[in-house]
Amino acid sequence: MVGLGARKLLDWLVRTQSETGVWPCPSKLRPFYCQWATAGALRAYADLPADWVTPEVQASRQRGLQYFLNARVFRFGRRKPEPRWVQLGYPLQWESDALDVLELVAPHVCADDERIQEALQLVLNKQDEHGRWPCEKLPKGGKWMLEFMPSERIGEPSKWVTLHALKMLRTLFK
Numbered sequence: 692m693v694g695l696g697a698r699k700l701l702d703w704l705v706r707t708q709s710e711t712g713v714w715p716c717p718s719k720l721r722p723f724y725c726q727w728a729t730a731g732a733l734r735a736y737a738d739l740p741a742d743w744v745t746p747e748v749q750a751s752r753q754r755g756l757q758y759f760l761n762a763r764v765f766r767f768g769r770r771k772p773e774p775r776w777v778q779l780g781y782p783l784q785w786e787s788d789a790l791d792v793l794e795l796v797a798p799h800v801c802a803d804d805e806r807i808q809e810a811l812q813l814v815l816n817k818q819d820e821h822g823r824w825p826c827e828k829l830p831k832g833g834k835w836m837l838e839f840m841p842s843e844r845i846g847e848p849s850k851w852v853t854l855h856a857l858k859m860l861r862t863l864f865k
Contacts, residue, residue: 701743704732705751712758718785726767726776729755730787733795756799764796764810765789777813780828781843781851788828790814790855797862811863814856823848824856 708714709724714732716725736744736752744752762768765776765788779790789810800807817824826849829842843849 698743701739701748704735705747708732708751708754710754712754712756714755726759726762727785727787729758730791730795731785733759734791737795737798756796759792759796760800760804760806763806764792766809775828775831778827779814779817779824779849779852779856780826780830781849781855782830784830786831790824790852790859794855794859794862797859800863802863814859818856819848821848822853823850824852825849826852 704714707717711724712729713724713726714728715722716728733752733755736748736755739748765772775786776788779788783791793807793810793814796807802811814824817827819825826843826845826847829845843851
């Protein structure tokens with residue numbers, strides 16, 4: 692049964708989340724709680740069929756969303772955010788950025804929620820005069836990855852970042 696394996700994975704996601712709403716990075720020898728893993732788990736939750744969203748999954752999603760909202764999307768208790776969180780790019784691979792998190796929280800907040808305003812302004816300020824957003828980073832993983840995955844050029848308008856920015860804005864301002 693395909694569904695049984697997916698449900699086991701879903702149960703694992705719910706179980707491995709910390710009380711603060713963050714998930715551990717499973718790819719490390721010594722797992723640590725990681726914002727990028729948290730964004731990935733929330734992306735997985737966003738794609739679930741409605742009948743799979745149990746009260747436990749809903750509570751887990753809410754803890755993850757609240758974690759990002761309390762961190763003002765990308766601050767995580769830091770005065771100066773890590774550069775890769777404020778640089779926009781696509782594909783993200785195992786990373787995330789401010790736009791990705793805004794896209795994840797947009798269905799669950801109002802556009803005037805003060806906790807997203809800094810990140811929202813960051814994204815809006817990157818839009819060019821033609822309504823496009825630039826590619827500011829390439830996927831992490833080294834040059835070998837670029838051989839297998841087409842990539843946009845840093846500093847040039849990005850069709851993928853633009854698509855995600857417009858999708859987030861449409862969701863947030865509907």
